[in-house]
Amino acid sequence: MDIAVIGTGYVGLVTGACLAELGHRVVCMDRDKEKISLLNNGVIPIYEKGLDELVARNVAAGRLRFTDRMIEAIRGAEAVFLAVGTPTAADGGAELSMIFEAAEQIAMVMESPLILIQKSTCPVGTSVEIERRVAAVLAKRGVQIPFHVVVNPEFLREGTAVTDFMQPDRVVIGADTAEVGERVAMLYEKIVPKERILLMDRASAEMTKYAANAFLATKISFINEIANLCELVGADIESVRRGIGTDTRIGPAFLAAGIGYGGSCFPKDVKALIKTGKDAGYQLRILESVDEVNRQQRIRQVEKVIQHFGGSLEGKRIAVWGLAFKPGTDDMREAPAIDVIHCLLREGAEVVAYDPIAMPQAQRVLDQRVRYASDALSCVDGADAVLLLTEWPEFLGLDLHLVAQKMATPVLFDFRNGFSPNRAYEAGLTYIGVGRKTKVSLKPITEPITSTK
Numbered sequence: 463m464d465i466a467v468i469g470t471g472y473v474g475l476v477t478g479a480c481l482a483e484l485g486h487r488v489v490c491m492d493r494d495k496e497k498i499s500l501l502n503n504g505v506i507p508i509y510e511k512g513l514d515e516l517v518a519r520n521v522a523a524g525r526l527r528f529t530d531r532m533i534e535a536i537r538g539a540e541a542v543f544l545a546v547g548t549p550t551a552a553d554g555g556a557e558l559s560m561i562f563e564a565a566e567q568i569a570m571v572m573e574s575p576l577i578l579i580q581k582s583t584c585p586v587g588t589s590v591e592i593e594r595r596v597a598a599v600l601a602k603r604g605v606q607i608p609f610h611v612v613v614n615p616e617f618l619r620e621g622t623a624v625t626d627f628m629q630p631d632r633v634v635i636g637a638d639t640a641e642v643g644e645r646v647a648m649l650y651e652k653i654v655p656k657e658r659i660l661l662m663d664r665a666s667a668e669m670t671k672y673a674a675n676a677f678l679a680t681k682i683s684f685i686n687e688i689a690n691l692c693e694l695v696g697a698d699i700e701s702v703r704r705g706i707g708t709d710t711r712i713g714p715a716f717l718a719a720g721i722g723y724g725g726s727c728f729p730k731d732v733k734a735l736i737k738t739g740k741d742a743g744y745q746l747r748i749l750e751s752v753d754e755v756n757r758q759q760r761i762r763q764v765e766k767v768i769q770h771f772g773g774s775l776e777g778k779r780i781a782v783w784g785l786a787f788k789p790g791t792d793d794m795r796e797a798p799a800i801d802v803i804h805c806l807l808r809e810g811a812e813v814v815a816y817d818p819i820a821m822p823q824a825q826r827v828l829d830q831r832v833r834y835a836s837d838a839l840s841c842v843d844g845a846d847a848v849l850l851l852t853e854w855p856e857f858l859g860l861d862l863h864l865v866a867q868k869m870a871t872p873v874l875f876d877f878r879n880g881f882s883p884n885r886a887y888e889a890g891l892t893y894i895g896v897g898r899k900t901k902v903s904l905k906p907i908t909e910p911i912t913s914t915k
């Protein structure tokens with residue numbers, strides 16, 4: 463199929479490159495000329511595992527091209543993916559001007575029948591509004607060209623986006639007719655069995671994307687609240703996580719307690735769904751709490767650091783391991799590190815940070831007072847404490863004896879629960895995690911069961 467993809471952000475670029483890999487002829491379009499010129503010179507503007515080879519291979523094979531001109535992108539195309547940003551608007555809802563603008567531009571230049579595929583995450587009703595706007599532009603042009611708007615949300619995780627695209631759990635397609643839904647389903651038939659292509663109406667497909675992200679975010683805020691309670695009552699969240707995650711009804715995924723979620727999706731989508739609820743006259747109380755718990759979780763961890771140092775961080779040197787919102791990406795959007803570091807600075811601490819790949823991105827958003835180290839070990843040199851904020855394997859594999867030796871006071875705040883507390887104690891570090899027992903027994907617990915209940 464001849465396909466155009468509008469928007470060469472992380473979703474657009476991955477979608478375009480993967481569809482080309484599947485044998486389709488793809489043109490990726492972005493109005494950002496600089497980005498297109500980088501791509502045309504073989505430079506991938508984002509860090510995503512496997513994407514550079516995928517792009518290079520498909521460009522070389524003549525299946526993938528880049529352009530900054532809409533007319534060139536959609537000429538001869540049968541389907542157009544809309545993969546532009548839908549950031550948070552001032553009122554918490556999704557800002558849809560970019561997707562409407564892209565759809566209207568398409569309508570202004572399209573000459574033949576087209577399926578518009580809404581890939582961007584958009585609130586319920588957006589596809590119908592796109593349809594209305596495209597029809598209005600075509601009417602103004604005085605032409606009658608058949609078109610459809612189909613909703614096909616993405617569930618890609620940064621860092622594993624290429625494999626997530628190529629081996630999806632499911633593909634969700636929302637269409638107004640079964641025929642057009644099946645036409646889009648054909649795009650995926652090589653990578654997913656037919657029974658896992660879920661055809662539905664458009665509103666349900668739009669809602670599915672938000673409900674999926676909101677549910678995963680709920681799991682995270684839930685486990686973080688239980689972790690906070692564990693700290694107060696002397697239970698260990700890692701044991702509790704195993705204890706509940708092995709129940710197949712609950713499942714082990716997204717139950718890692720820590721500093722809370724960040725990134726370009728969860729914070730934005732939870733807020734947008736709350737706004738959709740408000741607009742519809744329904745208060746989504748669980749999600750309001752999910753959002754609030756996530757905000758508080760960052761503050762709570764900084765409070766633990768302040769408390770440890772007797773109420774002030776004045777003159778303390780704090781090392782920060784990890785800046786990106788999660789490992790495997792250089793993305794700093796809504797990264798917990800931003801709030802944490804600003805709080806530390808406000809409390810008078812000196813901050814030295816290190817991240818294997820996100821430092822160039824971090825420098826753009828963090829306070830200029832932050833110093834950057836050249837590696838994980840030099841980062842902790844003379845530090846009064848080290849905070850693990852992103853669980854990169856590079857940190858977790860460090861020799862903690864060396865770490866302890868380098869520090870002025872050997873204190874490890876493991877805000878991703880990435881280390882074994884016992885390993886830290888053995889290395890001479892004071893260990894403070896999230897919801898973990900401050901001192902875990904080295905031997906298996908053999909307490910006799912006294913209760914017969």
Ligand code: UDX
Nearest residue numbers: 616617618619620716717718722723724725727787788
């Ligand atoms: C997410 C969804 O997983 C994906 O389906 C959707 O398309 C986009 O949003 P992504 O933002 O790339 O993907 O990251 P993900 O791996 O889901 O993690 C999101 C955040 O939650 C990260 O900050 C991560 O550190 C945090 N997280 C995740 C936890 O705190 N605990 C967990 O158990 C899992």
